[in-house]
Structure formats: C-alpha cells, structure tokens
Amino acid sequence: MGTVVLVLGVALWWAAHLFKRVMPQQRAAMGETGRLAATGAIILSVVLMVIGYKWADPIWLWARPNWMIHLNNLLVFIGFYFYAASGLKTRLTQKVRHPQLSGFKAWALAHLLVVGSVQGVILFGGLLAWAVVSVIVINRANRDWTRPPEAALWREGVAFVAALFLMLVVGQIHGWLGPWPFGGGA
Known part of the structure; x- marks a missing residue:
C-alpha cells in the first residue's frame, strides 16, 4: 500500500x-x-x-558504502548553493539557465545514490526524472534565453554562506525526522 x-x-x-x-x-x-x-x-x-x-x-537493491555519505552531502550542498545563487542572481546564473532545477537534480541524485531501495528509486529517481523533463519542456517552450547581467562577486560568497547555513539547518531537521545525514551514526 x-x-x-x-x-x-x-x-x-x-x-x-x-x-x-x-x-x-x-x-x-x-x-x-x-x-x-x-x-x-x-x-x-x-x-x-x-x-x-x-x-x-523497503526492498533493498544495494547497500551504499559509507564514503557515499560524503558524496551525498557534497551534492546536497551544491543543490542548496544553486538555489541560493538563483535567489541572489549570482554569476552562476549567467552560466546555468535553470539553477533551481539544477540544484533539485543534484539533491535528487544525491539521495538516489545513498538510498538503495525500490522506494528510494521511485521517490528520488522519479523526482530527478521530473526535473530533467521540466528543463526539456521549458527549453522547448522558450528557446530564447537572455543571460542576466553580471553580478557582483560578493553575491557568490553570500550564496555560499546561505547554502552552508541551509545545509546545517536542514541536516539537523533531517536527523530529527530520519537518518542522520552527516555520518558518524549520531
């Protein structure tokens, strides 16, 4: 069910x-x-x-190696960074057309790698596929993309700090509600 x-x-x-x-x-x-x-x-x-x-x-398909937690956390941090960069209109947004969807894809891929169950594949694989399809649909509907103007470099630093803060807060909540995301078995 x-x-x-x-x-x-x-x-x-x-x-x-x-x-x-x-x-x-x-x-x-x-x-x-x-x-x-x-x-x-x-x-x-x-x-x-x-x-x-x-x-x-859970129907387990694979067991993740412990080192994969670190790769997961890096990809999740990148996802948060892309979101923060999108909101702050950093220089990254001049190079990446869909920073929020790119961040979402990083988050979904990170979780797909460490949750080796059928349910994990359905949830995180399904959401990753949605993000990929969304980019394709948006790009087909709007082929022209005007790059935003160049942003001040300090915005990258603010996006980095915001992503780090979000990573810690969300990680703590994740640990309260489910598995501890930072390794160490806490």
Missing part, C-alpha cells in the same frame, strides 16, 4: 508542476483558482510521498 501511495505522490508532483507547461492556455484560463489548485496539489503530493515512503516496506 505504501508504494502505491508513494507512486501517486510522485505522479501528482509531476502533474501539478507540468500542467502549466504542457497546457498553458488551460492553466491561464483558471487564473488564481488554478494557482491555488496547483499549490494544493503540490502540498498533497509531498504529503503522499512522505506517507508512502514511510509506509512502504
């Missing part, structure tokens, strides 16, 4: 996020109601993914 709920959550995530891209006229016609419906669907999808993941009995 848990795996079914997990699959439904991932499918709803895909549908809620891609509806605007795949059916822009229908989404635009819905106005604010459509925005609220999409937000509700995204929240529901997260709830379904969490519940489904927790309910599912």
